[in-house]
Amino acid sequence: MSKLELNSYIGLESEVVRSELPVEASIVRRFCQAVMDENPMYWTPNEDNRAYGGPVAPPLFPTFMFGRTFGSPDPIQLNAENPGYDGLNFSRVLPDIEPIRGYAMLNGGSEVDFFGYARHGEHVNRQARYSNIVERDTRKGRMVFVTTESDFRNPRNDLLLRVRTTLIWRPQ
């Protein structure tokens, strides 16, 4: 792959995508129980969430509100006879980076800026961009570091959080 090919993706920005579903109590419950953080401010009105307008979702919850939409192709079934399918199913609002298609992926880390909570009943809008792509030689060979920046906003267009995540891609 050439540096030029990878660089052509830097700055590429998605449309604004609205979450198919709003913050729902049942999904918040499952999320909170999974991360073992059952703070009452996530499920019942109380002193701690009064300033935020009532029960809110955990701070990073909006990043998980963009699962596969109803009626879209099911990657698990499509790969049911593919023993090498990795199972990855993160929401793709940006196009795949063709030069690294088929590479294995690891999560390298994140930077998160928080400004507000998503309230129960609210949808969230997301817009993402490729903010940086670099190749590096590591002890385990050549790898590609892809940093994606995503903004998550409530229906009033308040910025709730900005997340910069670096995924590390390596040839299989």
Added chain:
Amino acid sequence: MTSAKPRCFDDFAIGDDLPSLTKGPLSTIHLVRWSAAMENWHRIHFDHPYTVEHEGLKGLLINGTFKQQFIAQLLTDWARPDGWVWKMNFQFRAMNIVGERLTLWARVANKRQAPDFGLVDVEMGIVNEHGVESTPGTAIVAFPYRHKQPLPYPFVAPVPAEIA
């Protein structure tokens, strides 16, 4: 957890430890429950033969996305109800393998002042039961000054030039 004693910027000193948070030992069941909650089925978190034989890893990995939830919990538990976790960043430097018990630690590294509220710089990380650090990071938590106005909500970031 609810309505703790109000705290302000002046209540913290450089070097103070934040209350630690321990998760686990984290089993495959924990990882599957998290995969279901976030609807992502990356096999390196629950399919041992695939993980070892196909991906060449030494065991099922504890998700980075799982660990970042723990970091957010550590910080928000400490900051509430009067503070606001403005920034956090972390790197996944080492893998954590299923079965490990993770302890999150953090301490006050610095204090800075913005015109309307104070900023507490935090250094933090995640160690397993063998003391191996996997997830070093930093955070910035805003707290109001004593007897001054509460923090704005939604949070309004201070102008960098006005932070001392």
